[in-house]
Amino acid sequence: MKFSEKVRLLKKKVGDKILFVQNGNFYIAVGEDAVFLHKLFNLKCTCFIKYLCKVGVPVKSLRKYLQPLREREISYIVYDNINGELKVKENFEDRNNNTTLSYNLGCEDCKDAIYRYEKEEIKKLLN
DSSP: OOHHHHHHHHHHHHTTSEEEEEETTEEEEEHHHHHHHHHHHOOOOEEEETTEEEEEEEGGGHHHHHHHHHHTTOOEEEEEEETTEEEEEEEEOOTTOOOOOOEEEEEETTEEEEEEEOOHHHHHHHO
């Protein structure tokens, strides 16, 4: 199975949590997670596969991005990629289990993406 397929299936499994998966010297997030992290941290969005955005953070800098998520009580899960096998490195659940990043993303080859955020909480986080 291709790495991109593994990541897509894993995202379905973890649901609303922000998913970080190690890919070489970076941890990547894809799709809605990538868009959210792009807006929150001004990370560069690129194409993971056609119609699926990704952002990446260096392995050495991961803590810098996880701490603000914890402070905002946004659930996330981090997977290490060890010899092609994905294993949980860290799993953070917000106390109230109320993380819902409900927004829609429409994009054309990840260019000129249009973001529409439906929840007022998300808008406040990004301002």
